[in-house]
Amino acid sequence: MESAIYEGRQVALATKHGKERVLTRPMKAALGLEVVVPAKIETDAFGTFTGEIERPGSPLRVLLYKARLGLKQTGLKLGLANEGSFYPHPAMPFVTVDDELMVFIDEEIGLNIVERLVAAKTNYTRIKVQSMEELKDFLRRVCFPSHAVIVRPNDRLTPDFIFKGLNDFEAVKRAVEICLKASNDRTAHIETDMRAHLNPTRMRVIRQLAFKLARRLKCLCPICSAPGFGLIKTESGLPCRSCQTPTELLNFEIHGCQKCSYEMKKMNTDLKADRAYCSNCNP
Numbered sequence: 001m002e003s004a005i006y007e008g009r010q011v012a013l014a015t016k017h018g019k020e021r022v023l024t025r026p027m028k029a030a031l032g033l034e035v036v037v038p039a040k041i042e043t044d045a046f047g048t049f050t051g052e053i054e055r056p057g058s059p060l061r062v063l064l065y066k067a068r069l070g071l072k073q074t075g076l077k078l079g080l081a082n083e084g085s086f087y088p089h090p091a092m093p094f095v096t097v098d099d100e101l102m103v104f105i106d107e108e109i110g111l112n113i114v115e116r117l118v119a120a121k122t123n124y125t126r127i128k129v130q131s132m133e134e135l136k137d138f139l140r141r142v143c144f145p146s147h148a149v150i151v152r153p154n155d156r157l158t159p160d161f162i163f164k165g166l167n168d169f170e171a172v173k174r175a176v177e178i179c180l181k182a183s184n185d186r187t188a189h190i191e192t193d194m195r196a197h198l199n200p201t202r203m204r205v206i207r208q209l210a211f212k213l214a215r216r217l218k219c220l221c222p223i224c225s226a227p228g229f230g231l232i233k234t235e236s237g238l239p240c241r242s243c244q245t246p247t248e249l250l251n252f253e254i255h256g257c258q259k260c261s262y263e264m265k266k267m268n269t270d271l272k273a274d275r276a277y278c279s280n281c282n283p
């Protein structure tokens with residue numbers, strides 16, 4: 001089932017980093033929604049990637065705050081927001097992941113549909129340098145200058161002494177020189193600027209997630225027709241091939257509706273777990 005309930009309506013996108021560039025098309029094409037960006041939105045009030053302003057709570061909380069701020073500023077009933085975090089892959093510590101969340105809020109129906117995309121493709125990294133030679137090598141690795149960087153003195157992290165959004169070599173060089181002198185340990189800290197408009201790799205991940213969210217919103221609940229019907233959790237218990245004992249492997253996808261709480265179990269009907277995963281056959 002598909003939804004036309006959002007056709008011709010407006011949705012507020014709380015961003016000051018140009019995310020409308022990648023959200024407008026998916027929302028329009030899939031749902032007929034027009035993306036509106038509030039004129040004055042201070043999303044840095046919710047903290048920054050660099051850490052000089054601390055983030056209050058989990059990424060999910062920040063995400064919901066941002067979306068509600070967009071609603072408040074525009075007076076609209078539909079809102080969108082995105083929030084990313086970057087950390088080492090739990091199973092592969094040398095790989096950094098870009099973990100993006102996106103929410104769609106419908107205040108009239110009382111929905112907030114959250115979609116997530118974890119991408120292993122990101123240039124997120126940081127380094128401490130004491131010379132220009134180290135700097136050049138770092139800049140090559142992080143796809144500079146199409147991707148911007150941030151420079152600060154190594155011994156301090158304050159909002160008034162930080163050079164952000166640098167995508168010109170001379171500007172980086174100047175900032176590094178200043179920070180080398182200013183830092184007590186004669187070291188400059190450089191990191192990738194992860195704000196979407198300065199990081200095309202991240203912007204592409206956000207675009208993919210926007211399409212994923214739009215597809216989700218098109219799915220209607222088979223019982224109450226609310227939009228956003230889809231995967232809400234997974235359950236383990238895939239039976240062993242030889243003895244049928246439930247294993248730790250995934251067996252069910254639970255698809256659900258936020259409005260009426262209807263849930264549907266989707267079972268892996270043909271798959272069976274290898275004996276290697278079975279606590280009975282392979283204790």
Ligand SMILES: [Zn+2]
Nearest residue numbers: 221224257260
């Ligand atoms: Zn429902």
Ligand SMILES: [Zn+2]
Nearest residue numbers: 240243278281
């Ligand atoms: Zn078994």
